[in-house]
Amino acid sequence: MVEMSHQASTFKKLLERDRKITILSHVNPDPDAIGRALGIYDCLKRQQFQVEVVNASEDIPLYLDFLPHYQRIKKKMDFSDSLIIACDCGSLDRLGFALEDREIVNIDHHVTNTRYGALNIVDTEAVSSSQVAFSLLKKLYPVSRESAICFYAALVSDTQYFTSNNMSQSVLDFASTLVGLGADIVEVSQKMLHRRSLASLRILGVALRSLELRENAQVAILKISQEELAHTGAKMSDLDGVVDYAKSLATVEVALMLVERRDDVKVSLRSKCVDIGKLASHFGGGGHSNAGGFEARRDMETLTDEIIAEIKKRGLLP
Ligand code: 5GP
């Protein structure tokens, strides 16, 4: 915590020196990335900073449209001389912009974070990157009800509604603090869970039909082709949570979902207990011990065999 206080004061100095801030989050953003970015946006805006909030993806989850400032998210950066705040992003390339000569404050919780910022505020123990952002901001500025709603949405998403295996009393305390600041528990859950797109259910059906079990049913594999994506009209954000169905099977320890895109395959990895963070890094991606991902330019069959071979080589299965 001493280190966090030191980092908070360095962060404040950078903010007050530049007064012009660009908040970025990773491509294919999840609610954690968007919630966290908007929570920071609200807080800094109230302090009269010049702030823009940008995400390079075409596809931002629509069901997050109830979050304060959602409509402010831009696809393009307008500031060329601002301080960059990177949210929930393990590596520089996942921000989707050329930022090599820019000063970056990297606020994250991924174990695989490459510390690409001038200032790196990375707490790998935090269940959600909103927890890192909140701990930092509350030392510097008042945190509004609007910020609390955004951080709460990020938290419920990253903990899968308080069911992930890194849950603890302190996470519930954090949730309670956000509720105390005005986050509406029922509204956030209802808005996030009960406004799915039709395409997201259609693609879930497609994914479940592809289910394959390998290695004594300890590894589950879901595959979605480009044609299936096009046929259902699903976007990448419609696939949020699909891989977790494969993980929910009693025998399964590791679940994979492979999604064929125009130029590559996006792989999502999930595990119950074993650490798959290094497995994701091995293939050029990253993530957490129980959730990771990467992108690769190989066909889905070859890739599946390679991942299973690597899982066996690392002795990840009990
Ligand atoms: P998802 O499978 O939901 O896209 O991602 C699961 C976790 O892995 C998230 O924490 C996400 O940030 C991380 N992740 C997914 N794909 C990549 C990738 O290509 N590179 C890196 N560094 N992390 C990824």
Ligand code: MN
């Ligand atoms: Mn995230």
